[in-house]
Amino acid sequence: GAIERAFPDLPNQQAVVAPTGNPKIADYQCNNAMIISGRLPQPPKEKPAPAENGQEKPKLSKAEQKKLKAAEQEARNKLQNKVAQQIIDALPESLPMIAGRPATAGGAFINMRVDTAWMGQVVQSMLVEGIDKWAPRLPHKRAVIDFSSPNVAKEMHVGHLRSTILGDTLARTLEYCGLEVVRLNHVGDWGTQFGMLIQYIAESRPGGINDTNIEHEDLGQLQALYKKSKERFDADPEFKERAKAAVGRLQGGDAECLQAWQRICKASRQAFQAVYDRLGVKLEERGESFYNPFLASLVEELAGQGIIEDSNGAKVVWVEGQENPLIVQKADGAFLYGTTDLAAIRHRLQTEKGDWLIYVTDLGQAGHFDLVFGSAKKAGFILPKDDPGHPRIDHVGFGLVLGADGKRIRTRSGGDNVRLSELLDEAKERCQTTIKDRREDIGEEELDMASSAMGYGAIKYADLKNHRTTNYKFDFDAMCDLKGNTAVYLLYAHARIASIVRKADRPEVSDGSLAKSASIDLEHPAEVALALHLIRFPEALEDMLEDLTPNRLTEYLYILSDKFNTFYTNCHVIGEAQEDSRLLLVQSVAVVMRQCFHLLGLTPLYRI
Ligand code: ARG
Numbered sequence: 293g294a295i296e297r298a299f300p301d302l303p304n305q306q307a308v309v310a311p312t313g314n315p316k317i318a319d320y321q322c323n324n325a326m327i328i329s330g331r332l333p334q335p336p337k338e339k340p341a342p343a344e345n346g347q348e349k350p351k352l353s354k355a356e357q358k359k360l361k362a363a364e365q366e367a368r369n370k371l372q373n374k375v376a377q378q379i380i381d382a383l384p385e386s387l388p389m390i391a392g393r394p395a396t397a398g399g400a401f402i403n404m405r406v407d408t409a410w411m412g413q414v415v416q417s418m419l420v421e422g423i424d425k426w427a428p429r430l431p432h433k434r435a436v437i438d439f440s441s442p443n444v445a446k447e448m449h450v451g452h453l454r455s456t457i458l459g460d461t462l463a464r465t466l467e468y469c470g471l472e473v474v475r476l477n478h479v480g481d482w483g484t485q486f487g488m489l490i491q492y493i494a495e496s497r498p499g500g501i502n503d504t505n506i507e508h509e510d511l512g513q514l515q516a517l518y519k520k521s522k523e524r525f526d527a528d529p530e531f532k533e534r535a536k537a538a539v540g541r542l543q544g545g546d547a548e549c550l551q552a553w554q555r556i557c558k559a560s561r562q563a564f565q566a567v568y569d570r571l572g573v574k575l576e577e578r579g580e581s582f583y584n585p586f587l588a589s590l591v592e593e594l595a596g597q598g599i600i601e602d603s604n605g606a607k608v609v610w611v612e613g614q615e616n617p618l619i620v621q622k623a624d625g626a627f628l629y630g631t632t633d634l635a636a637i638r639h640r641l642q643t644e645k646g647d648w649l650i651y652v653t654d655l656g657q658a659g660h661f662d663l664v665f666g667s668a669k670k671a672g673f674i675l676p677k678d679d680p681g682h683p684r685i686d687h688v689g690f691g692l693v694l695g696a697d698g699k700r701i702r703t704r705s706g707g708d709n710v711r712l713s714e715l716l717d718e719a720k721e722r723c724q725t726t727i728k729d730r731r732e733d734i735g736e737e738e739l740d741m742a743s744s745a746m747g748y749g750a751i752k753y754a755d756l757k758n759h760r761t762t763n764y765k766f767d768f769d770a771m772c773d774l775k776g777n778t779a780v781y782l783l784y785a786h787a788r789i790a791s792i793v794r795k796a797d798r799p800e801v802s803d804g805s806l807a808k809s810a811s812i813d814l815e816h817p818a819e820v821a822l823a824l825h826l827i828r829f830p831e832a833l834e835d836m837l838e839d840l841t842p843n844r845l846t847e848y849l850y851i852l853s854d855k856f857n858t859f860y861t862n863c864h865v866i867g868e869a870q871e872d873s874r875l876l877l878v879q880s881v882a883v884v885m886r887q888c889f890h891l892l893g894l895t896p897l898y899r900i
Pocket of ligand 1: 438440441442443478479480633636651652653
């Protein structure tokens with residue numbers, strides 16, 4: 293794919309992509325040299341003669357071993373060189389994107405010098421035609437992404453924050469690739485805990501079970517309510533019985549219980565929404581309760597298929613290769629988290645018509661999803677690999693978020709649980725200071741906008757830049773740093789480009805006509821390096837999509853900003869003979885930066 297995009301008009305692509313594997317373009321020594329690497333054939337290894345009559349084969353001396361190795365290496369080089377030469381010979385006489393002729397470079401390498409005029413045209417086309425078509429094409433049509441998914445009456449914790457940030461980026465990226473994306477918030481809004489909560493409200497509130505104030509409580513108050521009811525539940529067996537009875541009434545559709553449950557959900561929903569609004573994340577709530585009506589029939593159906601087994605009265609599904617089964621119904625008749633997920637996977641495939649399902653949760657749930665996916669396969673919800681309707685299903689697991697000291701993360705208010713809203717507040721405040729230091733005259737409204745963009749962006753970026761499976765430290769000092777791999781640094785780089793364009797004060801730049809009339813001439817090595825990195829944008833997306841790892845995209849963006857800064861230190865723009873060309877170049881950089889920002893959920897700033 294990368295090769296195809298880099299060489300769109302190549303008449304005989306097969307010739308270049310002849311080696312197997314997935315060739316990648318890579319920088320190579322000189323700025324505008326590229327190598328295409330792939331796996332070239334290896335000469336057959338000479339088999340040592342079998343030892344005769346059990347006799348020990350004579351050992352080679354060190355020098356002889358060395359000689360043998362060198363000979364092997366030479367044979368390999370020769371063969372690879374031959375293939376490389378064949379590839380070169382198969383190339384057409386002239387290739388617009390390559391300056392001069394490609395040449396073998398020893399072993400499995402072919403050197404090609406990218407034609408800078410061609411590269412300038414590609415960069416310019418980003419301005420004239422936009423970069424929508426740079427998105428990788430994927431075989432899927434409709435992705436269903438399950439992310440964020442906090443639990444009602446509990447604080448949304450940093451794990452949910454990480455899921456929200458990662459899921460949002462994946463959703464944005466797949467959308468950019470042309471897929472329809474359904475963003476599902478699988479809120480934990482159903483289960484036995486609600487009997488306990490409702491019963492506690494009924495017994496402790498002045499308004500009893502009908503207390504409408506619940507609706508207006510914040511997450512801290514709800515969490516406290518949860519804690520108290522749980523304490524009571526554990527300490528008082530009679531309360532426990534009454535709570536169980538309340539679950540029964542709730543599941544039986546008792547109006548008062550349902551209303552109390554809805555009030556708790558509503559209060560939580562408002563608190564969650566406040567976080568989503570600040571982060572600019574959109575989600576469709578489809579909590580566990582949504583699937584409740586399907587559970588009983590689902591279990592019956594599985595039983596009918598003969599894949600349910602009994603385990604001490606509980607109903608379970610065994611999945612090959614797994615140590616434990618998936619419990620779908622407890623001995624007391626209750627359904628579980630996994631039953632709901634089984635109903636949900638079926639709904640997402642059959643009703644929602646997703647052909648790519650993604651679940652973004654902490655790595656701790658990997659085993660759970662193995663069981664759910666395995667059971668769904670066994671039940672026939674997931675069509676087999678050789679069926680054209682076979683979906684792609686991914687559990688996108690992630691590591692822990694730790695405090696700066698490497699221990700549990702805490703906020704200023706202390707307490708058991710870190711409040712997400714406080715994390716957001718602090719990041720924003722810190723960025724406010726940074727911005728004010730540099731622009732004392734900034735107005736209230738702009739300051740608020742810019743510090744939100746920077747502060748929330750800093751949190752998101754600090755998360756996304758880590759490989760998702762690693763644990764990382766949540767460190768305000770590091771993430772709000774002006775220098776280094778931070779959102780703040782990147783947003784400043786973008787604002788610098790905006791300021792160059794503003795200073796140029798040329799209407800042809802803003803109305804796009806310059807991009808159609810002037811051309812980009814890449815002369816200075818820093819310009820060439822910048823342009824070369826710019827056109828590798830699709831490769832970064834491909835890398836990210838391979839393992840659903842947004843850190844591949846942040847890496848690309850960081851290097852882009854870095855190459856821009858090197859360019860800017862070395863090349864003046866305004867008032868130079870190259871002004872037109874350089875204005876176009878930096879505009880293209882800004883276009884790609886903004887696309888990356890968009891995918892990462894960052895809001896670009898134009899003046900800071
Ligand atoms: N509510 C769960 C939790 O907080 C996450 C749900 C993830 N999605 C799912 N379909 N199981 O851990």
